[in-house]
Amino acid sequence: MFWLRGRTRLFYSTSNGSILSEFLMRIILLILIKLYWFVIPKTSRRRCLFKKSCSHYVYEITIEKGFLGGLKALRFRYNHCRPGYYILKEERVIISAGGKSFDSQTIKPEIF
Template sequence: MIKSILLLSIRSYWRLVPKKNRRKCLFKKSCSHYIYEQIKKKGLEAGLRAVHFRIENCNANYQIMKIDGEKILITKTNKVYPEKELSEFILKK
């Protein structure tokens, strides 16, 4: 039941909030898409872990560095993400 409500909430968000009005995500796969995918593939518990993970890591406290010609992102929790996982919004910085 809760799983269905969360999935419906995410789909409603996609339909009701225009992309231009959504917060810009750090990652190539947006938070809502990542969480939706985790819930669908692995269940409610995995989806809730995904929510926690993104809350911890997807915020303004990050650093972008260039190493060997490739950009990497370091989150406030010191997780490192390669360029291939970053959104265009971040790569333009």
């Protein structure tokens, strides 16, 4: 909440403004993901380590948990689904570039 002082009126911003802006940011993020799917063909995209691709994961989390949840999911996937990971084939585990380990339940079987 904050106050804005005009020439003669005092405008008060309620929490409804933040709800509206969060809704608009959610819509913008979802549109950007759909544009990514439409503009960049699957053959040109980087290979994702996870069973559910990073863009699909972020899309679903954004729908379920809102804009901030989608940003957190995007940050998590960016930190853990990029080059620099180690594959431990015997244990069927991947250690991501961010240092987190993932088992075979979340990783695509082709990776092993």
